[in-house]
Amino acid sequence: MRYLYTLCLLTLxxxxxxxxxxxxxxxxxxxxxxxxxxxxxxxxxxxxxFANTLSSYADYSLKIxxxxxxxxxxxxxxxxxxxxxxxxxEALASRNVVSSAVEVLSYGxxxxxxxxxxxTERSNDRRVDLVATVTRWESADAAIKTARAEQLQTITIAxxxxxxxxxxxxxxxxxxxxxxxxxxxxxxxxxPVSVELIEAYDLSDMLIAGLTTTAAGKxxxxxxxxxxxxxxxxxxxxxxxxxxSITAATPTDDFNExxxxxxxxxxxxxxxPTDWAITTGGVANSAExxxxxxxxxxxxxxxxxxxxxxxxSRMYAWRQANPEPQKPTLxxxxxxxxxxxxxxxxxxxxxxxxKGLGGVFESKAKRDEKTAELRRKATAAYERHQERYDxxxxxxxxxxxxxxxxxxxxxxAAKDWQDRFDAKxxxxxxxxxxxxxxxxxxxxxxxxxxxxxxxxxxxEQLAGLNDLTGQQSNISRYFFSVNQxxxxxxxxxxxxxxxxxxxxxxxxxxxxxxxxxxPTDRRSVIAYQPGLEEGVWQRRGIxxxxxxxxxxxxxxEGKLVxxxxxxxxxxxxxxxxxxxxxxxxxxxxxxxxxxxx
Numbered sequence: 001m002r003y004l005y006t007l008c009l010l011t012l013x014x015x016x017x018x019x020x021x022x023x024x025x026x027x028x029x030x031x032x033x034x035x036x037x038x039x040x041x042x043x044x045x046x047x048x049x050f051a052n053t054l055s056s057y058a059d060y061s062l063k064i065x066x067x068x069x070x071x072x073x074x075x076x077x078x079x080x081x082x083x084x085x086x087x088x089x090e091a092l093a094s095r096n097v098v099s100s101a102v103e104v105l106s107y108g109x110x111x112x113x114x115x116x117x118x119x120t121e122r123s124n125d126r127r128v129d130l131v132a133t134v135t136r137w138e139s140a141d142a143a144i145k146t147a148r149a150e151q152l153q154t155i156t157i158a159x160x161x162x163x164x165x166x167x168x169x170x171x172x173x174x175x176x177x178x179x180x181x182x183x184x185x186x187x188x189x190x191x192p193v194s195v196e197l198i199e200a201y202d203l204s205d206m207l208i209a210g211l212t213t214t215a216a217g218k219x220x221x222x223x224x225x226x227x228x229x230x231x232x233x234x235x236x237x238x239x240x241x242x243x244x245s246i247t248a249a250t251p252t253d254d255f256n257e258x259x260x261x262x263x264x265x266x267x268x269x270x271x272x273p274t275d276w277a278i279t280t281g282g283v284a285n286s287a288e289x290x291x292x293x294x295x296x297x298x299x300x301x302x303x304x305x306x307x308x309x310x311x312x313s314r315m316y317a318w319r320q321a322n323p324e325p326q327k328p329t330l331x332x333x334x335x336x337x338x339x340x341x342x343x344x345x346x347x348x349x350x351x352x353x354x355k356g357l358g359g360v361f362e363s364k365a366k367r368d369e370k371t372a373e374l375r376r377k378a379t380a381a382y383e384r385h386q387e388r389y390d391x392x393x394x395x396x397x398x399x400x401x402x403x404x405x406x407x408x409x410x411x412x413a414a415k416d417w418q419d420r421f422d423a424k425x426x427x428x429x430x431x432x433x434x435x436x437x438x439x440x441x442x443x444x445x446x447x448x449x450x451x452x453x454x455x456x457x458x459x460e461q462l463a464g465l466n467d468l469t470g471q472q473s474n475i476s477r478y479f480f481s482v483n484q485x486x487x488x489x490x491x492x493x494x495x496x497x498x499x500x501x502x503x504x505x506x507x508x509x510x511x512x513x514x515x516x517x518x519p520t521d522r523r524s525v526i527a528y529q530p531g532l533e534e535g536v537w538q539r540r541g542i543x544x545x546x547x548x549x550x551x552x553x554x555x556x557e558g559k560l561v562x563x564x565x566x567x568x569x570x571x572x573x574x575x576x577x578x579x580x581x582x583x584x585x586x587x588x589x590x591x592x593x594x595x596x597x
Contacts, residue, residue, distance in 0.1 A: 024558065026054065026132040030088060031123060034071070037083035039091075047088065050130055051095040055583030056559040057134040058143070062097065064088055064104045065129040069122040078108035088128045096583060136558020140512055141270075143560045144553075146584050147208050153197045160193045165457050170199040171251040172226060174482075175457055180244035181230050189230075189238055198227040201251060203518060204592035206525050207551065212516065213491065213524045215262060215276040219499070219541065221522040223259050223283075223478055223490035224250045230485060239485055246482040247454060249287070255476035256492060259283045264487030273487045283490060284479040287455045307432040311425070318424050325413040328406040331399045337392055342385035345378040494522055500544045503574035504528055504537045506552045506563055513554035518595060520547040542570050549594060550575045553587065560584055564594055 028050040030043045039047060054060050066085035068077040085104045093099055109125075137143045155166045157176070164176045176195070179188040200206045201224040206213075213220040228246060230238040240246065261281035264273030352370035354362045482488050504515060515528040515537045528537035528550075542548060548570055553562040561579035582590060 024057075024134045024136060026050075026130075026134055028130045030128045030130070032084060032126045032128075034069070034119075034122075034126060035080065036126075037080060037087050039087070044091070047091055048095065051092050051097050052583070053559065053581045054132055054134065055096060055586070056561065056581035058137045058146075058558075058584075059135040060101055061133050062092075062102045063129075063131040064092075064102060065131065066104075066106045066108075067125050067127050067129070068109050069125040070109045071122065072109075074109060078106065081106040081108040084128050088130070096585060134558070137555040137560055140514065140553065140555045140560070143555055143584050144208065144210065144514075145270075147587055148210075151198050151200070151205065151209060153199070155195045155197060157193045157195060160189050163453075163457060165460070166195060166197075168197050168199045168226075170201060172197070172199050172201075173249040174228065175247040175454060177244055177246070177454075180241045180246070181238045182241045183232075183236065183238060186241075188241070189232055192233050193230050193238065194233075196227075196229045196231075199250070200225040202592065203523060203525060203595045204588050207516060207591050208588050210268070210270070210272045210514075211487075211525060212274070212527045213276070213489070214526060215265075215278060215491070215493075218493060219496075219524050219526060220262070220276065220489070220491040221494050221524055223252050223254075223256065223492075223523070225487060225489045226250060226482075227264075227487045228482060228485055240483065244483075247287075247479070248482050248488070249477045249479050250490065252476050252478050252490075255285055255478070257283065257285065259478065259490050259492050261480050261482075262489040262491045263484060264489070271486075276489050276491065279483065281481055281483065285476060287479055303433050303436055304429065307429050307436055308425075310432050310436075311428040314428055315421075315425055318421070322417065322420065324421075325410060325417055328410050330403045330406060333396050333399060334392070338389075338396065340389075342382055342389055345375075345382055347375045347378070350375045350378055494524075496543050498543050499540050500542070500570060501538060501540050501572060502528075502542070502548075502570060503531065503572065504550045504552070504565070504577060505574045506535055506537060506577045506579070508556060508579060509535050509537070509552060509554060509563075510556075513552055515550065515552040517541045518549040518551065520549070536574065544570050546570045550577060551591060551594065552577055552579070553582070554579075560587070562587065562590065564590075566594075 028046065030039050030047050032039060032043070054062065064085050066081040066088070068081050068084075070077075072080070085106050089099070089102060089104055092102065153168055157164050157166070160176070160179070160181050162178050165173065166176065167173045174197075181189045181193055183189065198209060200209050200211060206222070206225060209225075211225055213222045226248065232238060259282065261279045261283070262276035263279055264275075265277040266275040267273050350371065352367050352374055354367060478490050480488075480490065502517060504517075506513060506515060509515065511530045517526040517528060517539055518524065519526075519542045521542075524542075526539055526541045528539045530536075531538045537552075547566070547568045550565045550567065551562070552564075553560065555561070556579060559581050560583070562582040563577035563579045565575045565577045567575050
């Protein structure tokens with residue numbers, strides 16, 4: 001009867017998994033040689049697989065139940081069972097199966113099959129049963145949020161009305177100017193403020209944070225990313241005052257003066273940017289270089305141009321009161337008239353010719369009288385035209401002199417007006433330029449004082465910081481200005497052409513998976529896009545021949561699973577990947593180990 005009970009129990013324990021709402025029951029048995037308490041290589045491999053599967057769930061509890069066969073004394077078997085249970089517990093602990101979730105039970109020979117000489121049957125008693133109850137991950141987002149929670153740092157600023165210097169636990173230093181954190185209505189925050197900081201300087205942190213390095217579809221090479229947000233004691237979000245900036249210094253082991261500053265764009269539902277937008281900012285390699293001195297004083301002509309623009313309205317009013325002399329209208333030669341010189345009439349050709357009955361009844365004397373009248377009128381008309389022509393000739397002969405006199409009179413009036421205009425303008429310009437120079441001197445003095453204070457404050461903050469490897473601060477840093485809260489990225493566009501279409505086939509992946517491409521030549525993270533076929537992903541990412549890693553993760557049947565493949569030369573051949581369970585606590589270390597960061 002006891003044998004039957006044991007057989008039924010073993011059958012139940014060997015059931016791999018059974019769903020209980022959101023929980024699952026997992027079982028595994030590890031077998032031992034006679035009198036041994038350490039599992040052999042085959043059983044150890046089975047144990048490791050179980051530990052990996054167990055850790056890939058959101059939570060779990062575990063019972064370790066140890067047994068022996070009936071050979072040996074009861075005291076010996078009890079001690080042997082305890083050694084077996086402890087050996088398995090220690091092996092699981094070395095693989096991050098936490099002891100607080102583990103219950104260890106030792107049964108010795110109490111449940112062994114009795115009165116048998118068959119060693120095969122006895123071997124079934126020489127075992128440790130692992131009985132786990134696990135909580136499944138609801139989604140990959142739920143799993144990854146757990147890892148991202150460890151990235152968030154919260155720093156409390158007691159008094160934001162004065163300049164504050166804060167530092168991150170990964171080596172970043174940040175200088176926040178006084179009264180630069182404001183409410184939506186523009187009012188500066190005065191009470192305690194919580195600044196939330198995320199630092200992502202290595203690729204593994206970027207992957208955990210869900211960050212990629214593309215801007216408008218083009219690949220970027222990153223020098224590190226940070227997120228700075230702020231809220232007051234009641235949780236009201238704050239923003240950065242227009243014109244204000246936060247001075248940032250972030251660690252780097254490969255300083256590149258060509259790096260530019262990008263801000264987060266097209267955020268997802270978690271506020272993580274899915275794209276980057278370039279800003280006008282760049283980087284410097286020191287606090288002094290970031291707060292570089294103002295350029296030399298502007299040349300005199302620069303001041304004059306500004307001053308002239310400033311006095312424009314006053315000069316306009318003067319011109320309205322003192323109209324500028326108008327240019328005279330000069331006389332013009334009428335060549336058309338002069339070309340029409342009068343021609344004397346030929347009197348002999350002017351003869352009166354009567355018409356109709358007049359030619360019969362009119363006398364010769366009458367006709368001669370009318371002929372004489374016609375000749376007199378023609379002569380008078382000629383004389384009038386000749387007189388007008390002579391006057392026109394005389395007028396045109398005097399035209400150049402009269403024009404010169406008009407021009408001389410205008411020139412004298414214009415010169416007098418211009419002299420008065422210039423004197424008025426110079427008087428106003430002199431006053432305005434003195435004012436501009438005084439303002440520039442005051443502005444420079446104020447800037448240099450603020451620059452010295454900011455540089456000193458940042459220098460003091462950097463003095464005690466460590467680099468990413470924990471060594472004292474001899475590592476290079478990117479110094480730059482943050483002009484808005486949220487994500488900021490130190491990046492540059494790589495100088496490359498001919499990016500090819502890349503494919504990855506991830507076995508059993510769904511469209512909820514995260515699949516990314518990481519080239520080996522530069523620090524870039526490029527997200528794949530789902531292809532037309534299930535499990536196939538595609539992305540135009542890097543030039544042909546460049547080596548790259550493909551990393552994918554998702555939640556599958558409640559487990560967090562991860563896949564990785566290295567491709568030494570980029571081609572159109574799809575990279576083939578298969579998932580394996582991974583613990584959320586191991587995800588970053590696994591990625592860092594793959595990428596060497």
